[in-house]
Amino acid sequence: MGAYLVRRLVTLPLLLLGISAVSFALLNLAPGDPAEIVLRQRNPGQLPSPAAVAAMRVELGLEAPLPAQYVRWVSQALTGDMGRSYLTEQPVAEQLARRTVPTALLTAVALALALLVAVPMGILSARHRGGALDTSARLAALVGAAAPSYVLAYGLIILFAVKLSWLPALGYGSATQVVLPAIALSLAPMAQLMRLIRASMLETLGQDYIRTARAKGLSEQTVSLRHALRNALLPAIGAIGVNLGYLLSGAVIVETIFTWPGLGQLMVGAALTRDYPMVQGFVTYIAVVVLLVNLAADIALRVADPRLRFGREER
Amino acid sequence: MAVRTQPIGADASAPAIAGGSRRRRRWAALLREPGTALGFFVVATLLLAGLLSPWLPLDDPTKINLTDRLLPPSAENLLGTDHLGRDTFSRVVHGARMTLLAAAATLALSMTIALTVGMLSGYHGGWPDTALMGVVDLLLAFPSLILALAVAGALGPGLFNVLLAAGAVWWVGHARIIRGVTLGARQMEYVMAARAAGAGNLRIILRHIAPNIIGPIIVIASLDVGWIILGIAGLNFLGLGAQPPTPEWGAMLNDARPHLQTAPRLLLLPGAAIFIAVLGFNLLGDGLRDLLDPRTARPGG
Numbered sequence: 001m002g003a004y005l006v007r008r009l010v011t012l013p014l015l016l017l018g019i020s021a022v023s024f025a026l027l028n029l030a031p032g033d034p035a036e037i038v039l040r041q042r043n044p045g046q047l048p049s050p051a052a053v054a055a056m057r058v059e060l061g062l063e064a065p066l067p068a069q070y071v072r073w074v075s076q077a078l079t080g081d082m083g084r085s086y087l088t089e090q091p092v093a094e095q096l097a098r099r100t101v102p103t104a105l106l107t108a109v110a111l112a113l114a115l116l117v118a119v120p121m122g123i124l125s126a127r128h129r130g131g132a133l134d135t136s137a138r139l140a141a142l143v144g145a146a147a148p149s150y151v152l153a154y155g156l157i158i159l160f161a162v163k164l165s166w167l168p169a170l171g172y173g174s175a176t177q178v179v180l181p182a183i184a185l186s187l188a189p190m191a192q193l194m195r196l197i198r199a200s201m202l203e204t205l206g207q208d209y210i211r212t213a214r215a216k217g218l219s220e221q222t223v224s225l226r227h228a229l230r231n232a233l234l235p236a237i238g239a240i241g242v243n244l245g246y247l248l249s250g251a252v253i254v255e256t257i258f259t260w261p262g263l264g265q266l267m268v269g270a271a272l273t274r275d276y277p278m279v280q281g282f283v284t285y286i287a288v289v290v291l292l293v294n295l296a297a298d299i300a301l302r303v304a305d306p307r308l309r310f311g312r313e314e315r
Numbered sequence: 316m317a318v319r320t321q322p323i324g325a326d327a328s329a330p331a332i333a334g335g336s337r338r339r340r341r342w343a344a345l346l347r348e349p350g351t352a353l354g355f356f357v358v359a360t361l362l363l364a365g366l367l368s369p370w371l372p373l374d375d376p377t378k379i380n381l382t383d384r385l386l387p388p389s390a391e392n393l394l395g396t397d398h399l400g401r402d403t404f405s406r407v408v409h410g411a412r413m414t415l416l417a418a419a420a421t422l423a424l425s426m427t428i429a430l431t432v433g434m435l436s437g438y439h440g441g442w443p444d445t446a447l448m449g450v451v452d453l454l455l456a457f458p459s460l461i462l463a464l465a466v467a468g469a470l471g472p473g474l475f476n477v478l479l480a481a482g483a484v485w486w487v488g489h490a491r492i493i494r495g496v497t498l499g500a501r502q503m504e505y506v507m508a509a510r511a512a513g514a515g516n517l518r519i520i521l522r523h524i525a526p527n528i529i530g531p532i533i534v535i536a537s538l539d540v541g542w543i544i545l546g547i548a549g550l551n552f553l554g555l556g557a558q559p560p561t562p563e564w565g566a567m568l569n570d571a572r573p574h575l576q577t578a579p580r581l582l583l584l585p586g587a588a589i590f591i592a593v594l595g596f597n598l599l600g601d602g603l604r605d606l607l608d609p610r611t612a613r614p615g616g
Contacts, residue, residue, distance in 0.1 A: 018453040023465075030469030142350075146594035148545050150552050150568060151586035158579045249460035253549055267461070268553050271468025283465045287456045294456075 004302065008295060015291060020077065023284040024070050027276045035060055037274050038086045077284070083277035085270075092281035095266060102172055103255070103262035107247045109182040114190035114243075119233070122197025126205060126232075127224055137194065144191030149250045153184040153257045170259045181258040185250045189243040196239055201232040230304075237301050241294035248286055342606070351602025357595025364408050365415040374402035376409040376562040385578050397567075397581055398574055401560070407588050409562040414592060417478055417563075418543045422536055424482025425489065425543075430532075432486065433493025438501055438520060448494070454487045460546055467555045474563070477556035481547055489535050493528060500527040530607040538600035541593040548589050564589050 035056035039048035048056075057063055061072065076083070082092040125137040160180060161169035168177050204210065205228050213227045214220075252264035259265070263282065270278035302308045346352045364371075374392075380400035388395045394403040432451070436444040454462070466480035500506065506523050514522075551557045551565030559570055564585040571581035 015453060015456065018449075019456055022453060022457070026462075026465055027469050032471070142594070142597065146541060146597055147590050148549065148586070148593070150549060150565075151590055154568070154575070154579075154582045154586060157575065158583070162576055162579065245458035249458045252461060252464060253553065256553060267464065271464050272472070272554055274468060274471065276469070279465050279468055283457065283461060286458065286461055290458060291456045 005299065008298070012291075012295070016288060017074075019287045019291065020074050020284055021070070023280050023287070024073060026283065027280050028066060028069075030276075032274070033057070033062075034086070034276055035062060037276075041087050041273055041275075073280075082281040082284075085278045086275045087270075087273055087278075092277050095278070096263065096281055096285050099261065099263045099266050102260055103248075103251055103264060106178065106181055106185065106255070106260060106262060107244070107251055109178055110185035110247060110250075111189065111240075111243070113182055113186040114193055115236075117186075118190050118193035118197055119236075122194045123201055123224060123229065123232075125194070125198045126201035127220070129202065134198075137198075141191040141194050144187045147187060149184050149188060150253050150257060152187055153181070153254055156180045156184055157257075172259070172261050177258075181254050181260055184257075185247060185254045188250060189246050192243065192246070193236060193239065197232060197236055200235045201228060204228045204232045207231075234301060234305050237297055237304065241290065241297045244293050245290055248290070345602050345606050348602055348605075350598045354595045354598025354600075354602060357591060358599050361411050361415060361592055361595065365412040368409050368412045371408065373405040373408060376401060376406045377560040378402075379560075385574070388580075394584055395578075395580060397571065398578070399560075403581065403584055406562040406567060407564070407584055410564040410567060410585060410588060411592070413474075413557065413561065413563040414544055414548065414589075417474065417547050418540050420478045421481045421485060421543050421547060422539060424478070425485035425539075426532070426536060428482070429486035429489035429493055432490040434497050434520065434524070434528075436490070437494035437497025438516070438524065440498075444494070448491070451487055451490055454484070457484070459484045459487070460549065463546065463550060464553070464555065467550055472555050472558060474551070474557040474561065477547060477550045481543065481550070485539070485543065485546075489539075492531065492535060496528045496531050497524055500524045503527075534600070534604045534607050537596065537603045540596040541600065544589065544593050544596065 033053065035053050036048055038060070039052055039056055040046075061069060064072070073083070080093055082096070084091055085095065088095075121137050125134045128134050157169045157180065160167045167179050168174075169180065171177050201224075205224070210223060210228055213223045218227075248264070251262060252267055254260070255262045255264035256268050263286075267279065267282045269275070270282065346355060378401060380396070383392075383396050383400035384398055386392055386396040386400075392402050392404065394407065397403055397406070432447050436447045462484040463477075463480045466483055467477050470476035470479060501524065503523075506519060509519050509523050547556065548563075548565030548568075551563050552569045554569055557563035557566040559566060567585040568582055568589075571578070571585070574581050
C-alpha cells in the first residue's frame with residue numbers, strides 16, 4: 001500500500017503538468033488572434049485597428065514565444081493566478097471559486113440521488129434475476145442511458161413547472177429549485193450505476209463464500225446485504241471517478257437550461273465568446289478535480305479491498 | 316452510415332468460409348431478440364429517412380412563412396409549424412440526415428485516430444507505446460464533452476468545427492481497447508508463423524491482425540453511435556455547432572427554448588427524435604456485442 005501510494009503521489013505532479021500543457025496547447029493551436037477576439041468582444045461591430053491589436057497583443061503578453069507564455073501561465077497558476085477573463089476582465093480563479101459551490105451542490109445531490117436509486121434497484125434486480133422487477137429495471141436503465149439530460153430537463157420543466165406548477169423551473173437559492181436539475185442530471189449515472197451494481201452483484205452471488213453463507217442457514221437477506229453487497233459495491237466506488245466526468249459534463253448542459261449559476265454555465269458562456277483564459281482555467285480545473293477524485297477513489301478501493309493491497313502489489 | 320454498416324458486416328462474415336452457414340444463422344438470431352430487432356428497425360428507419368429526405372415530398376425545412384407561425388398539427392403540417400412557420404415534420408425528418416452525417420463523420424475521424432494510435436501502440440510496443448499511452452492516460456482525465464466544448468469554442472461556432480472537436484476527443488478510450496486487442500493478436504502463433512515466412516509488417520497488420528480486431532471495432536462503433544449523437548446534439552444545443560436555420564435536432568431544441576410555455580411540442584419533438592435514435596443505436600449495439608464479443612460469442616475459439 002505504501003509503495004503504491006508513493007508511486008501515485010510521485011506521478012501526480014507529472015500528470016498535473018501534462019494537464020496544464022494540454023489545456024494550454026488546446027487554445028493556442030486555435031485559429032485567430034486572441035488580441036483581435038478581445039477587441040471584437042469589447043467593441044462589438046467594430047473592426048479593431050492594427051495599432052489597437054498590436055497594443056493588445058503586448059498587454060496580453062502574446063508577443064513572448066509560446067514556451068515562455070506557457071511557463072508564465074503555469075507559474076502564475078501555481079500561485080493561484082489563472083489570468084483574467086477577456087470579456088469581464090475579472091480574475092479567472094476568483095470566478096471559478098465562486099461558481100464551484102453551486103456546481104458541487106448540484107452534482108452531490110444528483111450523485112446521492114443516483115446511488116439512492118441505483119444501489120437498491122441493482123441489488124433487487126440481481127436477486128430476482130429474470131423476474132418482472134429485473135426486466136423493468138433493466139428497461140428503465142436502457143431508457144435512462146438513452147435520454148439526453150437536455151431532453152429530460154425540458155420534459156421535467158414542461159411537466160412539473162409549466163403544466164402542474166409543483167416546482168420552480170429556474171433559478172438557484174432554495175431547496176425546491178435543486179430538485180428538477182438534480183433529477184435531470186442524475187438519470188444517466190443512475191442507469192449506468194444500476195447496470196454496474198446488478199452485474200457485479202450477480203457475479204458476487206455466484207461465489208463460493210456466498211454458497212457457504214447460504215449453507216450455514218443464513219437468510220437470503222443477510223447473505224445479500226451482509227456478505228455479497230460489500231464486494232458488489234467495490235466496482236461502484238471505482239466508477240465514481242468516471243461518473244464524476246459524466247456529472248460534470250451533464251452539469252454544463254443542465255446548468256445552462258436551469259440558469260443554475262455554476263461552473264458549467266460559466267464554461268458555456270466562455271466557450272461561446274471565445275474567452276480563452278476562462279476556458280483554459282475551467283478545463284484545467286475540471287481535469288485536476290477529476291484526477292484527484294479518481295486518485296481518492298483508487299485509494300479508497302485499496303483500503304476497502306484487501307485483495308488489491310496484497311495480491312498485485314508488484315504491478 | 317449505410318455505407319459503413321453493411322460492408323463491415325459483410326467483411327466480418329467473409330473470412331469464415333467453412334462456418335459460413337452457422338455464421339449466417341447467428342446473424343439471423345440477432346434479429347430474433349426483440350430489443351435488437353427494435354433497434355434494427357429504428358436504425359433502418361433513420362437510415363432511410365436520412366438517405367431519402369431530400370427526395371421525399373416534404374416542405375422545404377428552411378422555408379420561412381410568417382403567416383403560418385406556431386400552427387398546431389394538422390393534415391397539412393403533420394407536426395405543426397415552428398415560430399417561423401416552418402414545417403416541423405419536415406425539419407425532424409431532415410434532422411435525421413444531419414444527425415447521421417454528423418455521427419458518421421465523427422465516428423470515422425475518431426476511429427481513424429483510435430486505430431492509428433491503438434495499432435501502433437499495440438503492434439510496435441516500446442517507447443512509442445509508452446508515450447502514446449501516456450497521452451491517452453492524460454486525456455482520460457478530461458471529461459470528453461467538456462474537452463469537446465473547449466475545442467469547439469476555440470475553433471469558433473459551426474457544425475464542422477463541432478465534428479472536428481468531437482472526433483478529436485472521442486478516440487481516447489478506444490485507442491486503449493484497440494491496443495489491447497492488437498497486442499493479443501500479435502502474440503498469436505499464426506502471426507509468428509507469418510513473420511517466420513518473411514511477411515512484412517504491413518502485410519501482417521492487414522492480413523493477420525486487422526481481421527482479429529474488426530469484431531471489437533464493430534462493437535465499439537455500434538455502441539458509440541448513441542453517445543456521439545448525444546454529444547453532438549448537446550454541443551449543437553448549446554449553440555456551438557449547427558446554426559439556424561439548419562434542421563438539426565440539437566439546434567432545433569435550442570431554437571425552441573423561448574417557446575417552452577406556448578409550444579412545448581417544438582422542444583419535445585426533436586428531443587424525442589434524439590432519444591429514439593440513441594435508444595435504437597444502443598439496442599442494436601447491445602445485440603451486436605452479444606453476437607461479436609469474443610468472450611460471449613466464441614467460447615473455445
